[in-house]
Amino acid sequence: MTASIATSQTILVVGGGISGMSAALEAAECGKQVILVEKSPTLGGRTALLYRYFPKMCHPTCGLEINLKRLKGNRRLRVLTQAEVTSVSGRSGDYKVTLKLSPRYVNENCTACGECAKAVSGQIPNPYDYGLSETKLAYLPHAMAYPQRYVLDSSIIGTADAEKAREACKYGAIDLGMKEETVEIKVGSVIWATGWKPYDAAKIQPYGYDRFANVITSVEFERLADSHGPTGGKLLRPSDGQAAKNIAFIQCAGSRDENHLRHCSRICCMASLKQTQYVREAYGEDCKSSVYYIDIRAIDRFEDFYQKVQQDPTVRFVKSKVASITQNDAGSLILHGVDTEGYHRYAAEHDLVVLAIGMEPESNGIKLPDDMVIDSSGFIEGSKDGGQFAAGAAASPTDVNRSVQSATAAALRAIQVVHRTAATETANG
């Protein structure tokens, strides 16, 4: 790829999750040239790893399918995976962006036939299952992966598996000689849709995520519920594979906490309410979900869903920030705390604890351009020169619906920038 494909009329979207895809598609469908870069080997982001969306209980992959169809049909949109922005210089309407392209070791010839994966034996923790399962060193990220092309994990290079993979491919798709590349492109505007990451649960020490197998995060619970996930969609606890029928959901795990994330992550209340319904779906009346909360933030018409869940006899709500968790010999967990509504002390046993984990900006830890305005939690407000914008969870903790709303708005603002540039360029000659 060369710099010439992009011009000051091009919009760069950083991040290929729901926000980035939406921003890129909306801009491209307005007739703009768009480059969408994604750090990982596939588009889809975190939503592709969710089982269902609240409050409709519909499947994220359904929207992903539509978006991929939009994307495949749009010639103005160019996707680069395993690509990261390393620097942005210049000014609104005239940026120079340096991209680092990591090698996939698999080229366009790949037909996703899967022979390479069969041939290799080495495994890594599957990042698309949050490490709850293993995947081969040659793998297709997930069933909805785009591009639908295998990837070699870089640790395979120099091993016998690498040769095996190469030999297994009849189509010459495996290129072990691929190297990291750096390219520079010119763009008019940048949309940062770098999304979020789950807060490091091990840091919330009283909950023992790093000590107790059956304390997991809400994003991991999504994988358990998903039929494509590590348990084939069964709600089993990690320690012994037993059915988890009595589950505690701990709200504000990392959020609203000066020791961790100062902000409220917005989505977690609804996510837990949704997840109680996975439990119910799996076990009918023969299960128990307990939601430990400070405030249930089922905002606007999500309240309907909250009221519905409140009617569910398998779900109970405890107004309490759980103080600590201990583990008994059976691997079950004892939650200690006080229900502050009226003051009731409890030591409640549960099969599994799901931490409604907070959203941290994924951009925390990556170097953003100097011109960028960041808030105290690391969320991106935009660039001072008005040519770079944030969309979705990169801008503030948001659910999918609001992320797309935000991405659509960001797309418009980026279009305005390139329009202004075009006007100036025309005026100047």
Add this chain to the structure above:
Amino acid sequence: MSDHNSQAVARYRNNFLKEVEERVEEGEWVKMCMQCGVCAGSCPFGAHWQHSPQKLFMMIRAGKREEVLTSDSMWMCTSCYNCVVRCPRQLPITHIMHGLASYAHRLGIAPKGQPTREFAKIFWDNLAKKGRVNELKLTLSLYFKDGLVSGIKTAMGMQSIGLGMVKAKRLNPMEIFGGHGLKDLKGFHAILAKAREIEDKRKGLT
């Protein structure tokens, strides 16, 4: 010293909250509590008291002055700091508990005969006297605080421990005649007196 004591406190008004902010150590944090209850669940002595910190904070905001200051609960604080490190609002709860207890004690409305209240006083008096704690005298004054008879009983009950400590050279019976003390005791007392004076003035506790 306490016109506050005679004032009727209106419910859910600022007055008691303000009083706490001005006069209680770290009292300005009380308003920041969001009632999550993590302190209540974290206290090792939680099961033993009536009002958890979070509840006391709500009571303060609700203007329940009498109930708060006469409560036994903050005297149960073991200074373990579990609540402090877990509080999502980073309230110095341990210190607020100490501050509330101290304030109630200063006002003279803390529960009479509350054992920790008495111990705390004895402890401070002990250290204030010589600048260092005299463990033997501290122990003895504790045993005899309820009078001679019960003191002898307690002391006899703990005799084996005491003897063990003496044998292990970890308790010195001779301390009764003096023990460790500061050289510049005068200066030490002057500091204490001055500090007390400044604080009382600042808090209007004269």
Add this chain to the structure above:
Amino acid sequence: MAEMKTAAYICAGCGLGDKLDIAQMEKIAQKEGKMQLVRRHDFLCSTEGVELIRKDIATEGVSHVVIAACSRRAKTEAFDFPTVAMSRANLREGVIWVVAEGEAHDEVRQEMANDYLRMGCAELKKMKLPEGNPNKAGNKRILVVGGGMAGMTAALESAETGYEVVLVEKAGQLGGWAARLWRRVPFKQPYDKPQETGAAQLAAKVSGHPKIRVHLNSTLAETSGAPGRFKVQIAQESGAVSEEEVGAIIQASGFSSYDPARLPELGGGLANVIDQAGLEDLASSANGAPIKRSDGREVKSVVFVQCAGQRDDTGTHLSYCSGHCCATSIKQAMYFKDANPDVDTVIMYTDLRVPGMGEDFYRSAQEKGVIFTKGKVAKVESATDGLKVNFRDLILDEDVAIETDLVVLATGQVPNSGVNIDLPDEDEGKAKQVSILNLNYRQGKDLPQLVHGLADSHFICFPYETRRTGIYAAGPVRRPMDMLQATEDAAGAALKAIQAVENADAGRAAHPRVGDLSYPIVRLEGCTQCKRCTVECPFGAIDEDERRFPVFNESRCRRCGTCMGACPVRVISFENYSVDTVGNQIKAVDIPDEFSERPRILILACENDAYPALDMAGLAHHVYSAFVRAIPVRCLGSVNAIWITDALNSGYDGVMMMGCKHGDNYQCHFVKGSELANYRMSKIDDTLKQLGLEVERVASYEVAITDNARVAALINDYVAKIVEIGMSPMKGFG
């Protein structure tokens, strides 16, 4: 138009060559499929394979192409030939990856592959390369309805992007609710105090913008037309009517505040019990000085009652949460505290809802000494100097009564969404509703409402999905929201409106079949004026003329094909998707005789969810029966009953319909497709009985895109059931 030249390309890669007799298939393509050109390639998606096809198109004049290789969802970049009509025979995900391994299955596997090839050829022959809607409509102006924060923002954002805007506002000035606020909640850091609203500056910008024309004191008397060619009659208060032509519409008609008078138990109607808007008025008059009540007395204590008439589960008041009110009360409590820190401010809430960075604003209020109490208010009544609030403190677990100078009820947002077109005309309430848009559409005057009167999208991933193409709701009419979200929302809606005018201009479809150049073509001479298409179109795209013939407004159409499915006389079609393209595929399948013990089951699968699920079953190598033949359809709503009867008549043993979930939480992206299909199929039982067939021979399933394992199980169970029932007696008659 150039002559049709057909070509079939059969791939032998990805194991196809090992598992299938490609030579046999080449013959089938030639002899049965009547392909003028048949080629085989060992790696068709390679540069070389693709080049081969390109060359044939360029030099051989190939106009119609069958790719017999992998699924239509795979290798789309390679098989991208925009100038030809193309069908894809799915031999990989649809055959070799799902049919059981081993020689025992060689014969059925080959039969399946052969059939898919036959189907591909048969479909192709009925396909035309879509050329785009000839009734292009090129007006690119954008109409914004409503001059509040959302409307003004939408107008300005559209204008700044280069589009002309017409803004219609009912009141005599711009600004809406925002203009009535003393201050607003901060949009960004620091979240320490209320901010200037900026409404007046925005209004001035909008009024002075060269691309924006503002109509004040005006409403819409009638809206007709379609994207790219809307005509709106703008009625002024004075009675004067003017006409504007626009290409798309943004409805930012805002909200009304829930009437506190409906909350007598909370003191609604008493002196000094006001709503949040009322407090804004008091704060504005105080202008930064201590706030006074309407009786002139300075307020020394105030109680905010959250969720007043909201989150109501009794069915009396609003059941939803308005989202902004917690932050608004916090802001308003700061009005008091900032003017005089000694004022007692209590906010009574059950769940304090300040998501995101709102948490900082909450903390700031606490720092200022605002008292937050988790409590439920039972009654507000008059007291000597003010009011008495009786409530239960949920933390202290006791009933309390406190006196206060002023009570502010945080009542909710009621969307100004016009007429609920889903209500029956005889509904009493409907008559009282005042339309916002006054659409002259066959299906009603306003945007369809999702729930609670909100003109929202039903789709999580697509908040601007609308059921009236080219008309987008923004702000609190779409969903309860705060001012920050409303401005974001307005920008998003502006983008969608811009897309709508560009799509209309180019004659192509809008979301979700964006860019689709096919459009519904109707043979009116065959039409029986039955009105099914006009009634069932999920997007209100079809009106009726005076003779009750359907009038298709192509730029409103979303190309789902629901009309095609509905049409009993089959006069509606698309160039590349029609009763014939599918019907031909059905007929192309080779049906073994009654004694073969090899049933044939037709699957009609929604192309967005069920078909990808089948694909992913293949990817995961879930084995299913080789007796099924799957055809993707745009939506189950497009399934015409003739396909079912044709299939049964020609000897199929069963039909499986796989569509999206329907009902309240429907997942159909064309709204009613799967529901309509379900309804239509419920009527097919009679037909089956007439044919002397068991009702089980047609079955409907709700299949989600994640159902890869389940879909395989469903097929196997169904095939087992058909084997149990026995072969269709219709074989050999078709």
Add this chain to the structure above:
Amino acid sequence: MAKKEYAFYPGCSSQLKASASNYLTSVSSMCKTLDVKLTEIPDWNCCGASIGYAEGGELPRIAINARNFALAETHLPGQDIVATCAACWLGARESKDRLDASSTLMKETNEALAAAGLHYKAEVKIRHMVEVLIEDFGYDELKKPMKKSLEGVKFAGYVGCQTNRPFGIDGESFENPKYLDKLVETLGGEPVEHYDQKVTCCGGALAFSEPEKSQKQIRDIVESAYDHGAEMIVTPCPLCQANVEVYQSEINKKQGTQFNMPVLYYSQLMTVAYGGSMKDAGLDGQLIRAEKLEVITKK
């Protein structure tokens, strides 16, 4: 390694013939081996301990701590204050943090100190002995002078409260600090795994006033050590050490348990590992004899 020098703040319990005098003994031996020079802050006073709050109030407590700081700054310039007692360290550090954060408090404190002709300049650092070991030496360095291994002895690392919360040692977690376990491992001993009472409060501050409640805490701490197979408890805190050791007999008497679990200081373990005698390690100061360690000293 060059000699390291610190201003030593032993605290009341570590004085001669006080309840933690054996702690002092072992610390001295350990420091000798590590070539650490501890110079007592001249005429230091009590930190006020947390229990001092009721009568002491806020400023007097801070002021007496500041007195120690001022003395150290004057007499031992440039040296960090090192406390061995958890409560002294915490009391001092909290006072320092509070002074650093508030200019009002600083002003008032110096006003009080002036009554004794002292002035606090806010230069000195306050550290715990364990911090010195881990940060200034590190586990590898601490291993070097070892002469004997504590092999075969199982220790429950009982961290308790005040070295752990609210500041913690070396950025370790509050719920599962590992420094004692790592120290034990360094010395060749075996830390018991999953000791779940590691950071439980011993109730020490209320041992006198609420004996039953605090003895319940001690019971849990000792019981769990037994349950996890520990032979000894090791701790960094004199108050924890005294409470957990001293009250075992009391609990046995009242509740019929048969607790006889030695409770030691990390410094005693180190002294033994560094080849010190029973006396050097203060093992003669145990109420419950640590026989297995005594055996090692005699090897």
